[in-house]
């Protein structure tokens with residue numbers, strides 16, 4: 001089980017103070033359970049792990065098997081909650097050099113698109129796919145997201161041209177709403193295999209639906225274990241505050257926030273966790289950043305970023321706290337090499353595990369940051385495997401749900417995301433946006449004068 005260490009949030013927040021939140025946490029938990037919290041249409045994630053059946057997992061794995069057999073590359077088209085969970089898990093579980101190693105398990109290369117509007121990115125992707133046996137997983141709950149729709153238009157056409165309509169029908173899978181949106185209409189019309197994103201699960205809470213599970217299974221990873229980990233954490237995270245690490249993390253964040261710690265930096269000491277932090281940033285950022293409230297979620301990869309952001313963290317404005325994800329046991333063993341000349345003076349480390357050096361860097365950094373006035377939360381997982389990632393995913397989801405109740409915001413909407421879309425469509429002259437187009441053009445002309 002995940003181990004949470006809150007001893008280093010003191011003296012900013014003392015352990016005794018944390019206990020004072022027990023009643024508020026119980027109320028927050030209750031409001032999630034009985035659906036009386038704001039955004040209660042989107043609580044499908046709460047008992048999602050325990051509601052996943054072996055039959056459903058078998059269906060996901062069967063579709064994954066087809067894609068694995070038929071494709072050397074699979075492009076996952078999606079943005080935000082429709083890609084970050086899959087990307088996080090796949091990257092965390094993959095060989096760091098997956099692009100270069102000879103993959104004995106014959107996994108298809110998993111590529112991501114539809115998460116940007118970069119002309120070069122899309123051109124280079126379609127060029128790479130030329131002549132390749134590729135498939136597409138098109139993920140969009142609304143089915144109207146521009147970034148994803150653009151990528152899917154390009155990929156569908158290319159796949160049909162390269163592989164023929166009939167094969168394309170086998171290797172294009174849609175994951176979308178049961179009834180609404182262009183992705184649903186297209187899937188039904190073309191006869192694609194499709195999965196439904198439940199109405200009551202929002203994008204950033206959807207990694208344990210086919211949104212995350214299918215790409216992860218196609219990549220060759222164990223979705224049974226992922227779900228098992230989440231299920232175990234679902235039980236633990238339902239307990240009262242004193243036995244519930246997710247609630248304790250939520251309380252520590254909230255107590256720090258009320259004391260002026262407005263930025264949380266999620267730090268990891270394993271490069272493979274980079275996208276777990278990206279997923280986490282979306283989960284917390286989009287859930288709590290509203291009504292002019294919310295902790296700003298930032299992240300660093302350590303020790304890499306100690307050589308870039310380390311100065312700021314150690315000595316910049318004291319509005320931050322740090323949360324470290326630490327992996328107890330690495331998958332491989334590598335010893336620090338000895339060197340006859342010892343020019344770098346590091347022979348004292350010869351024969352010791354590289355991970356020991358990493359762990360001492362972690363501990364040394366934690367102590368230095370605490371001394372520098374940065375409260376520190378430590379989350380430890382035993383291994384970086386599917387089971388522990390499943391735990392971590394649900395741990396953060398539950399903590400986010402509880403924290404948003406403490407903060408008093410609706411965790412499950414994202415009204416702010418619409419502002420850029422409205423301006424973009426107005427600028428591009430989308431039909432139906434005539435008034436907005438006129439207004440924004442006038443505004444821009446006025447700013448130039």
Ligand code: PA5
Nearest residue numbers: 080081082140141142145203204
């Ligand atoms: O968490 C969310 O709701 C968002 O990040 C969405 O997942 C993202 O905007 C993509 O939306 P859609 O799946 O409708 O294309």
